[in-house]
Amino acid sequence: MYRPIRALIDCTALQHNLSVVRNHTHQARIMAVVKADAYGHGLLRTAQALNTVDGFAVLELEAAIQLREAGFKQPVLLLEGFFSAEELGMIDHYRLSTVIHSHEQLSLLLAHKKTGKPDLFIKINTGMNRLGFKSEEGNYVLNRIKQWCSDANTTLMTHFSCADDARQTDQVNQQLDLFAPLYAKRENNLPQTLANSAAILRYPGTHADWVRPGIILYGASPLPDKTGIELGLRPVMTLTSEIIAVQQLDPSDRVGYGGQFIADQPMRIGVVAAGYADGYPRHAPTGTPVLVNGQRTRLIGCISMDMLTIDLSGIGGVGVGSPVTLWGEGLPVEEIAKSAQTISYELLTARSSRVPSIYIYT
Numbered sequence: 001m002y003r004p005i006r007a008l009i010d011c012t013a014l015q016h017n018l019s020v021v022r023n024h025t026h027q028a029r030i031m032a033v034v035k036a037d038a039y040g041h042g043l044l045r046t047a048q049a050l051n052t053v054d055g056f057a058v059l060e061l062e063a064a065i066q067l068r069e070a071g072f073k074q075p076v077l078l079l080e081g082f083f084s085a086e087e088l089g090m091i092d093h094y095r096l097s098t099v100i101h102s103h104e105q106l107s108l109l110l111a112h113k114k115t116g117k118p119d120l121f122i123k124i125n126t127g128m129n130r131l132g133f134k135s136e137e138g139n140y141v142l143n144r145i146k147q148w149c150s151d152a153n154t155t156l157m158t159h160f161s162c163a164d165d166a167r168q169t170d171q172v173n174q175q176l177d178l179f180a181p182l183y184a185k186r187e188n189n190l191p192q193t194l195a196n197s198a199a200i201l202r203y204p205g206t207h208a209d210w211v212r213p214g215i216i217l218y219g220a221s222p223l224p225d226k227t228g229i230e231l232g233l234r235p236v237m238t239l240t241s242e243i244i245a246v247q248q249l250d251p252s253d254r255v256g257y258g259g260q261f262i263a264d265q266p267m268r269i270g271v272v273a274a275g276y277a278d279g280y281p282r283h284a285p286t287g288t289p290v291l292v293n294g295q296r297t298r299l300i301g302c303i304s305m306d307m308l309t310i311d312l313s314g315i316g317g318v319g320v321g322s323p324v325t326l327w328g329e330g331l332p333v334e335e336i337a338k339s340a341q342t343i344s345y346e347l348l349t350a351r352s353s354r355v356p357s358i359y360i361y362t
């Protein structure tokens with residue numbers, strides 16, 4: 001079956017966004033975060049477009065191995081580390097870098113027969129309270145690792161919980177206050193990594209040795225009050241489809257499941273091949289913006305599994321086959337996220353596998 005829905009992935013935009021990160025960071029090395037299939041953009045094609053970065057970060061061991069097998073030579077960091085001795089063996093075999101965030105992982109590591117030169121990122125929990133050692137445990141962990149392998153590369157790592165929010169600079173400063181004494185104390189001055197996309201933009205003082213940009217590489221904003229475009233970024237994913245049917249409504253005709261939208265005058269509507277099974281958010285309400293043939297209009301009624309409906313009132317020259325942009329070029333994904341009460345990260349990563357990707361250079 002032919003369905004016209006596509007995700008156009010603009011590799012030139014990826015490279016442009018990387019250059020924006022470079023302009024912000026100067027000295028720091030860049031570890032491109034490509035977890036969750038590169039935020040839904042396709043792991044290997046994204047990594048190819050970003051091949052000049054200094055490292056990649058993923059969550060999934062399979063993704064790290066895929067990067068190695070595809071020939072990428074940079075450090076590849078596992079952001080949650082490993083869950084078994086077997087996985088540690090894979091980390092050795094594929095020369096992967098790994099986070100160590102818990103005593104369980106430390107025990108597995110110390111019981112592991114080391115080969116080569118391990119590359120370890122010691123994650124300190126400074127206030128996110130998800131993963132990491134308490135900062136006062138940091139020296140103990142570093143000493144145990146040093147006893148186990150004196151020439152292991154160790155990097156200190158933490159992650160901010162509120163770097164995006166201008167009203168929460170106190171929280172960022174508290175996290176820095178917990179992190180700072182740990183590396184200050186070390187006689188051997190370990191490299192550090194702290195900054196995600198939001199901190200790259202808002203806290204240049206946290207760039208340190210490695211930055212870890214995710215969402216900005218994909219052209220969306222990590223900040224609630226700015227779009228990617230306003231930050232000089234270019235959208236990478238454009239979700240497009242077409243009108244597959246047109247209906248002429250009479251006043252008081254209702255549209256879709258639940259009949260939620262009721263026409264108050266005669267109107268034309270378009271039915272678009274895109275639904276929640278494609279990853280379009282089901283909670284997007286009537287009024288959510290959409291482009292048809294480059295002209296802005298609005299969603300009406302309820303999103304179905306495979307289709308959604310849009311208002312064609314006052315839009316000339318469109319009909320079955322007209323192109324529709326759901327987000328991306330000309331329609332920031334942040335706008336759709338806001339309308340559907342979610343964030344761009346969720347929309348980008350939720351695109352379903354039945355929507356093919358088309359890679360383009362612009």
Ligand SMILES: *Cc1c(COP(=O)(O)O)cnc(C)c1O
Nearest residue numbers: 033159196197198212213214215
């Ligand atoms: C996902 C992730 C990032 C990237 O976050 P963005 O907000 O997309 O820049 C950085 N560091 C860690 C530990 C992450 O899990």
